[in-house]
Amino acid sequence: MEQTKTSKRKKPRIRIRPFLYLLAFAVLIGGAVEVIKKYTVYVQIEKEIAKTQEEIHSLHKKNASLKKDLHALYDLRKVERIARERLGLTRPREVPVKVLNASPGGQEEPTERQPVPNSNTIQLQIHHLIQRFF
Numbered sequence: 001m002e003q004t005k006t007s008k009r010k011k012p013r014i015r016i017r018p019f020l021y022l023l024a025f026a027v028l029i030g031g032a033v034e035v036i037k038k039y040t041v042y043v044q045i046e047k048e049i050a051k052t053q054e055e056i057h058s059l060h061k062k063n064a065s066l067k068k069d070l071h072a073l074y075d076l077r078k079v080e081r082i083a084r085e086r087l088g089l090t091r092p093r094e095v096p097v098k099v100l101n102a103s104p105g106g107q108e109e110p111t112e113r114q115p116v117p118n119s120n121t122i123q124l125q126i127h128h129l130i131q132r133f134f
Contacts, residue, residue: 073130083126 072078083089090096 079126079130083129087125087129089125 073082088096
């Protein structure tokens with residue numbers, strides 16, 4: 001029998017597996033990078049939320065304090081005390097008294113007081129003071 005040699009030419013075979021491994025590795029690395037980016041954004045947002053909540057808490061405290069001050073101003077004695085202490089006002093027919101401070105040299109020096117306004121000016125200033133706080 002005659003053997004026929006069939007000469008089959010082998011085609012160069014391209015190895016696909018290493019390219020698939022390389023592609024899978026690249027996809028894995030790309031996914032990891034995206035996850036890290038998202039996590040970084042998440043952490044920044046969490047910090048901003050905590051900062052904002054702290055600011056809200058601080059503003060609530062300040063708001064409560066301002067409400068307390070506002071309610072205190074409804075009391076006319078409080079308004080009168082502010083008018084006397086801050087503005088140096090007196091009631092009609094009231095005589096202002098200057099308080100003298102004793103200095104180390106033995107001489108007394110008068111403290112500085114604002115000039116005493118007339119009663120119309122006092123009423124106008126009290127009116128403006130009340131409007132300013134309300």
